[in-house]
Amino acid sequence: MTDFTKILDKAKELESKMKESQKKIKEIRVEGVSGSNSVKVILDGEGEMQSIKLSEEIMKEDKTIIEDLIVAAHNSAKSQLKTKTAEEISKATGGLGIPGFKWPL
Incomplete structure (x- = not known):
């Protein structure tokens, strides 16, 4: 039973880290440029221009x-x-690969 408790604790910890990660992702801003900086596009963490x-x-x-x-x-x-x-x-999951998980972008 202790192993199951450890698994649940780890799952809760991962959930907490993922929620924090999602908040940080929403705050991300990236700039794409082309044409020798003639065109600049800013996207937010959700991919919205x-x-x-x-x-x-x-x-x-x-x-x-x-x-x-x-x-x-x-x-x-x-x-x-x-x-x-x-x-x-990757920071949130500690480098764990989550099989089948793809970020929606």
């Missing part, structure tokens, strides 16, 4: 180029966000 900044110089470019640079900046930010959320989850 918070802002987009376009330089004056880039506004002189063709519309399709601007669109491609926005997509590239967003993808860059999303990649950084995946890395940061994975790091945060």
Whole structure:
């Protein structure tokens, strides 16, 4: 019975750490850039775009180029966000891999 109690204690500890981790993830902000810093996209920890900044110089470019640079900046930010959320989850789980668990991004 003691082993079961230890397992429950560990589960409660992990749950607490995951809740704290989720709070920290919500506070994450990442910046994706493209076109030599002509386009900047800021995402929050939930993957929502918070802002987009376009330089004056880039506004002189063709519309399709601007669109491609926005997509590239967003993808860059999303990649950084995946890395940061994975790091945060790893801290909470102590490096334990949780089989089948994928963060929703």
